[in-house]
Amino acid sequence: MPASGPAFPVLGDTMEDAAQQADVKLGQPDFIQFKDVTKKFGDFTAVQNVSLDIREGEIFCLLGGSGSGKSTLLRMLAGFETITDGRIILDGEDVAGVPPERLPLNMMFQSYALFPHMSVERNVGYGLRRDGVPKAEIATRVAETLELVKLTDFAKRKPSQLSGGQRQRVALARCIVKKPKVLLLDEPLGALDKKLREETQQELLNIQRTLGLTFIIVTHDQEEAMTMADRIGVMNLGQIVQVGPPRELYEQPNSLFIADFVGALNRFDGVVTSQVGENAQVRVQNGMTLKILSPYEFNEGERVKVTARPEKLSVFPADSNEAPTARNALQGQVTFVGYMGDQTDYRVMLDGGVEVKITEQNHHMSTKIAIRTGDKVRVDWPARSTALYSA
Amino acid sequence: MPRFLKISLWIGMAFLYVPIFVLIIYSFNSSRRGSVWGGFSTHWYGELFRDEKILQAAWISLKIGVYSATGATVLGVLASVVLVRFGAFKGRRLFSSLVSAPLVMPEVITGISLLLLFISAEQFLGWPAQRGILTITIAHITFCTAFVIVVVQPRLADMDSSLEEASRDLGAGPATTFCLVTLPIIAPALMSAWLLAFILSFDDLVIASFTSGPGATTLPMLIFSKIKIAVSPDVNALATLIILTVGIALTLVMLGLRKGRKQ
Ligand SMILES: Nc1ncnc2c1ncn2[C@@H]1O[C@H](COP(=O)(O)OP(=O)(O)OP(=O)(O)O)[C@@H](O)[C@H]1O
Ligand SMILES: [Mg+2]
Numbered sequence: 001m002p003a004s005g006p007a008f009p010v011l012g013d014t015m016e017d018a019a020q021q022a023d024v025k026l027g028q029p030d031f032i033q034f035k036d037v038t039k040k041f042g043d044f045t046a047v048q049n050v051s052l053d054i055r056e057g058e059i060f061c062l063l064g065g066s067g068s069g070k071s072t073l074l075r076m077l078a079g080f081e082t083i084t085d086g087r088i089i090l091d092g093e094d095v096a097g098v099p100p101e102r103l104p105l106n107m108m109f110q111s112y113a114l115f116p117h118m119s120v121e122r123n124v125g126y127g128l129r130r131d132g133v134p135k136a137e138i139a140t141r142v143a144e145t146l147e148l149v150k151l152t153d154f155a156k157r158k159p160s161q162l163s164g165g166q167r168q169r170v171a172l173a174r175c176i177v178k179k180p181k182v183l184l185l186d187e188p189l190g191a192l193d194k195k196l197r198e199e200t201q202q203e204l205l206n207i208q209r210t211l212g213l214t215f216i217i218v219t220h221d222q223e224e225a226m227t228m229a230d231r232i233g234v235m236n237l238g239q240i241v242q243v244g245p246p247r248e249l250y251e252q253p254n255s256l257f258i259a260d261f262v263g264a265l266n267r268f269d270g271v272v273t274s275q276v277g278e279n280a281q282v283r284v285q286n287g288m289t290l291k292i293l294s295p296y297e298f299n300e301g302e303r304v305k306v307t308a309r310p311e312k313l314s315v316f317p318a319d320s321n322e323a324p325t326a327r328n329a330l331q332g333q334v335t336f337v338g339y340m341g342d343q344t345d346y347r348v349m350l351d352g353g354v355e356v357k358i359t360e361q362n363h364h365m366s367t368k369i370a371i372r373t374g375d376k377v378r379v380d381w382p383a384r385s386t387a388l389y390s391a
Numbered sequence: 392m393p394r395f396l397k398i399s400l401w402i403g404m405a406f407l408y409v410p411i412f413v414l415i416i417y418s419f420n421s422s423r424r425g426s427v428w429g430g431f432s433t434h435w436y437g438e439l440f441r442d443e444k445i446l447q448a449a450w451i452s453l454k455i456g457v458y459s460a461t462g463a464t465v466l467g468v469l470a471s472v473v474l475v476r477f478g479a480f481k482g483r484r485l486f487s488s489l490v491s492a493p494l495v496m497p498e499v500i501t502g503i504s505l506l507l508l509f510i511s512a513e514q515f516l517g518w519p520a521q522r523g524i525l526t527i528t529i530a531h532i533t534f535c536t537a538f539v540i541v542v543v544q545p546r547l548a549d550m551d552s553s554l555e556e557a558s559r560d561l562g563a564g565p566a567t568t569f570c571l572v573t574l575p576i577i578a579p580a581l582m583s584a585w586l587l588a589f590i591l592s593f594d595d596l597v598i599a600s601f602t603s604g605p606g607a608t609t610l611p612m613l614i615f616s617k618i619k620i621a622v623s624p625d626v627n628a629l630a631t632l633i634i635l636t637v638g639i640a641l642t643l644v645m646l647g648l649r650k651g652r653k654q
Pocket of ligand 1 (some may be wrong): 018041044045046064067069070071072073220317
């Protein structure tokens with residue numbers, strides 16, 4: 001019995017999809033290798049025994065809470081921090097001891113770090129001038145890149161005369177004009193508002209595809225990681241907790257931490273009352289019993305955490321004559337309805353005295369449009385898509 | 392503003408500036424005797440520019456000011472970089488207090504110790520053969536450096552260090568980064584620091600007196616020796632010109648500091 005094994009049952013196609021997604025990308029699978037990397041600041045361990053391979057041409061997201069060591073990991077790769085222990089190999093070469101100016105990668109800083117005393121054009125051309133690229137070539141490459149990021153009209157401006165989104169694009173242009181093999185982005189969209197973020201995410205993806213770069217993106221926004229990444233590495237307390245394609249992280253989290261961190265979650269304490277094969281019965285708080293399918297065997301009487309994603313549950317009016325869609329059909333009363341446009345969030349107090357969050361997409365509202373706060377409802381809770389973790 | 396505060400403000404201002412005003416007014420006094428008003432005249436200003444001694448002293452002070460301000464700025468910037476960018480190296484705290492000690496060191500002590508240093512250096516090394524502009528400049532650099540650090544260090548600490556990292560990342564070595572990114576960004580603070588050092592050097596009397604030698608009389612030294620005999624009206628005129636110069640320089644310092652902060 002694993003301490004906390006992956007317990008989300010696989011919905012047939014998930015694994016294949018994940019495998020396919022990974023196969024679309026060509027290029028060295030071990031383009032960037034972190035080998036047992038540790039970073040200490042004095043007594044404090046900021047990054048602990050991280051081992052990670054990043055494939056050439058992929059978009060890899062480092063996801064984690066504040067202070068989890070994401071930036072530190074990135075900064076070691078970029079040559080800004082010394083590595084306390086372990087090795088980082090970039091395209092076959094150890095980065096230890098190589099000064100940042102000689103590494104074939106570029107970094108986009110969270111603060112953008114645009115040079116305030118230079119125009120947009122000079123900012124973008126800075127790296128090329130350092131490399132001794134001929135003047136004429138610099139001019140054309142800068143112009144091309146500014147066009148790519150749609151900043152041609154702003155070439156003569158100073159950074160202080162630009163909006164946040166424009167500065168972000170200058171910072172991006174300044175990196176990609178050098179045609180690095182790898183682009184490191186430390187919270188590239190942190191300073192942008194939601195709409196601009198989403199647009200820019202698309203732009204970044206387009207540019208990444210056009211230029212065939214390897215992206216390593218640091219973020220603490222799990223939605224951003226999910227939309228952009230080919231693979232996500234989740235960090236906590238300086239360690240990588242799980243690495244995988246977004247779907248795998250969401251559907252098969254290897255721990256309660258991941259399940260909770262990636263996406264919303266209903267979670268309860270329970271006790272396993274019986275298990276025959278995959279069929280387990282779990283008594284949750286206040287005596288309610290759930291039928292759950294779990295590939296892992298639990299002992300009778302073992303304490304577990306029960307988790308289910310809000311969108312896996314569905315809600316029906318109590319008097320609905322639609323047949324139950326799941327093995328658990330529980331009665332309850334609606335305590336909250338939040339209409340979000342594309343979806344509706346419900347909170348339902350089950351008769352057992354447990355409150356659950358439910359998210360319904362708004363494309364089949366016909367029977368549900370009438371559900372209001374205070375209504376009696378039936379909650380269909382599938383035996384699959386519920387996970388058990390030993391407590 | 393409450394009346395009480397207003398009145399105290401004016402009293403304070405008067406305390407600071409009335410003597411200077413009196414001095415400026417008396418510099419336009421046509422009478423030879425400092426204490427009697429004999430009508431408006433710019434006579435003493437003309438006299439000033441005919442006085443070889445004063446012109447020479449002014450020239451020496453100017454040269455020493457420029458040399459020491461430049462030297463102090465270079466040293467001060469280096470020290471600031473070490474203090475701000477090199478992290479918590481061993482002995483950082485000691486270094487930090489040592490470089491700022493001259494701020495609070497009594498000038499007489501600084502003067503005596505430097506004099507002793509120059510004398511023994513002359514004995515053992517044969518250099519400096521004679522005290523003069525060079526020794527005064529060295530002495531001024533030692534205490535002006537502390538003031539430069541006070542001005543430059545906070546500005547450098549304010550500067551986003553990711554700017555320097557970005558420069559390195561884009562292919563510039565440490566020296567190129569310093570020249571192309573760090574220096575231009577802290578330039579306003581550098582200007583202020585240089586001017587401040589210049590002013591400090593230009594009107595220093597005590598340390599210059601200790602470290603000077605024959606033939607190197609600075610303007611403050613000359614004024615001091617003159618008023619030991621009698622307060623003559625041409626000294627008033629000279630002082631007025633110095634106030635004007637220092638005033639302009641101080642305004643530039645302020646503007647530079649404000650510009651640096653705004654960026
Ligand atoms: N130069 C340093 N000296 C001491 N401790 C540091 C230093 N840099 C980072 N740390 C510590 O290391 C830990 C990880 O920092 P890091 O910047 O990598 O976090 P992060 O995951 O990027 O967080 P955030 O999302 O807030 O940017 C933090 O606890 C931080 O305080
Ligand atoms: Mg960070």
